[in-house]
Amino acid sequence: MKRYMLAVTVLLSAQAAVASEAVIQGQLEQYRSQGAGPFNAANGEAMWQKQHMQEKLGKEVNCASCHGANLKEAGSHIKTGKRIEALAPSVNPERFGDAEKIEKWFGRNCTWTWGRECTAQEKGDILTFLKAQ
Amino acid sequence: MNRKKFMGVMLLAGCVTVAMATLGWSGEDERWEHERGERGEHGVLPVTSGVEPVMNKTYKAECSACHFAYPAGLLPERSWVKIMNNLDDHFGDNASLNKETRETIENYLRGHAADHIPNRFSRSILRSVDENQTPMRITETGYFVHKHREIPARMVADNPQVKSFSNCLACHSSATHGSFDEHGVRIPGFGRWED
Structure with a gap:
């Protein structure tokens, strides 16, 4: 029974990983159709680290301000302190399983962090960086 | 009930009585007088009721x-x-x-x-x-301010594991279930809080 449960767990998490990979590929394809690509994880990482002056807060912020320096660990919201679960799909298979959610958060977070929308190229680079974590 | 448990309950009951008596002496608590009255209605330990969970x-x-x-x-x-x-x-x-x-x-x-x-x-x-x-903000309401008036900044705003009074769940571990009972409070890095 124990072995059976283990097999089911492994199978389910493998399926989740496949699901998020398919969703990410679908998004990348959409960005390509908007004229972006090829995508580069190193550029994505550079974007991830890039600091920007957040005027309302009066300090420099980047993605790690809320998601934390280590993507495999939970971060915490810069203002409310609310725990934000790990973003790395290798430790959190629930990430990137929903295209609408990905776009919603790019919309909110690019605007908050850099004061503008991200381009299709930037989103593709960042997703390529994140999916390998 | 074994002896140890009985003593524990007696001790708790004693603490509650003292706590309620203290509340009775404190003038600034008058605005929340009804709360004590409600506890009294039940005649026993304070009811650990919370708010309706989300x-x-x-x-x-x-x-x-x-x-x-x-x-x-x-x-x-x-x-x-x-x-x-x-x-x-x-x-x-x-x-x-x-x-x-x-x-x-x-x-x-x-x-x-x-x-x-x-x-x-x-x-x-x-x-x-x-x-x-x-x-x-909930934190602006008189009731919230009153209930948190003794918590120093080093435990919340200056505590990297809490950061803000907005972060209910950091200390009220049962907040998700609508329970904000003082006895359930654990402040990260400081432990239990009871005044």
């Missing part, structure tokens, strides 16, 4: 990514209306939602707001808010 999935999904999904019963209806109609500047962040989602959440919050939920916390909060005012 039940709406859309509210949880959309709002609790950035902050604790605050129970609707912790603010009056007029506050939720104001908050939900200013989502493009939500405490400095843009938290806009599409029309349908926004309406779903607003309806939930209005229907379960403090003015519509007959429980102790909600009534205490309502009574602590001036009728002509529309608080935008």
